[in-house]
Amino acid sequence: MTAISDCFETLGQNGECALIPFITAGDPDLETTAKALQVLDRGGADIIELGIPYSDPLADGPVIQAAATRALQRGTKLEQVLEMLQGITPKLRSPIILFTYYNPILHRGIEKFLSSVAAAGVAGLVIPDLPLEEAAGLLQPASEMGIDVILLVAPTSSAQRIEAIAHSSQGFIYLVSVTGVTGVRSQLEIRVSDLLKQIRGVTDKPIAVGFGISEAAQAYQVREWGADGVIVGSAFVKLLAQGTPEQGLSAIAQFCQSLKAAIKTTSTSTNTPVD
Numbered sequence: 001m002t003a004i005s006d007c008f009e010t011l012g013q014n015g016e017c018a019l020i021p022f023i024t025a026g027d028p029d030l031e032t033t034a035k036a037l038q039v040l041d042r043g044g045a046d047i048i049e050l051g052i053p054y055s056d057p058l059a060d061g062p063v064i065q066a067a068a069t070r071a072l073q074r075g076t077k078l079e080q081v082l083e084m085l086q087g088i089t090p091k092l093r094s095p096i097i098l099f100t101y102y103n104p105i106l107h108r109g110i111e112k113f114l115s116s117v118a119a120a121g122v123a124g125l126v127i128p129d130l131p132l133e134e135a136a137g138l139l140q141p142a143s144e145m146g147i148d149v150i151l152l153v154a155p156t157s158s159a160q161r162i163e164a165i166a167h168s169s170q171g172f173i174y175l176v177s178v179t180g181v182t183g184v185r186s187q188l189e190i191r192v193s194d195l196l197k198q199i200r201g202v203t204d205k206p207i208a209v210g211f212g213i214s215e216a217a218q219a220y221q222v223r224e225w226g227a228d229g230v231i232v233g234s235a236f237v238k239l240l241a242q243g244t245p246e247q248g249l250s251a252i253a254q255f256c257q258s259l260k261a262a263i264k265t266t267s268t269s270t271n272t273p274v275d
């Protein structure tokens, strides 16, 4: 069993939903990223998604694009991120998922990339532009190294494609809540609830929902729709970038706690959180 499946299994036994914050590595610097991982880990995160900054982030909205640009301007490189992680992952309770576009993987070579991320203690990978048709070449060697490759379902995916993705995805299924790029949305689409049911119908694997979630009430809503995990990116990235690194760290600590408290509430409770 992988670290990620293990995490969902334990949470599921307690009727809990996973909180999965996302931050960009190297924004404002790698030292702060290392601290942020620890702050999130202690603040209620169950799994943490760490983004490798990339120059052509097609799936990202303005907040994460700007964070990636700042990180690249500082000269953040994959090798340095992995080196930082190697020192930090043994101290964390939460498994780390590395978020990267596909090109940097191809550039290094799949085997080499996988062995370096495994050595850094990474538990999973999210690769938004990995074509399902090419996923097999990565899924097999990754699972041999105990790394989950998490595949994404989009609202536009056909029933047939949803089934194929659900079948191949490792660790959990990432359900993208909206068509478009990452970033804060004021309203979540009700369609997410139907998509969750549709995916449930074809797999027992956990399902986490991401894109557009920025408030405790939205996280609660997604949990009520039946998600096993809630992914929150842009809202964390924005808070971390405001003010000094210390101010950013304290802001994400508070936000993390409030999100976790919101999704811990069980559906039978009358204690519905308001934001």
Ligand SMILES: O=P(O)(O)OC[C@@H](O)[C@@H](O)c1c[nH]c2ccccc12
Binding pocket: 022, 049, 051, 059, 060, 064, 099, 128, 181, 182, 183, 184, 210, 211, 212, 213, 231, 232, 233, 234, 235
């Ligand atoms: O930023 P949001 O809207 O909260 O979405 C999650 C997200 O940041 C993270 O999972 C992510 C960052 N960049 C991505 C690109 C594609 C898919 C997912 C992502």
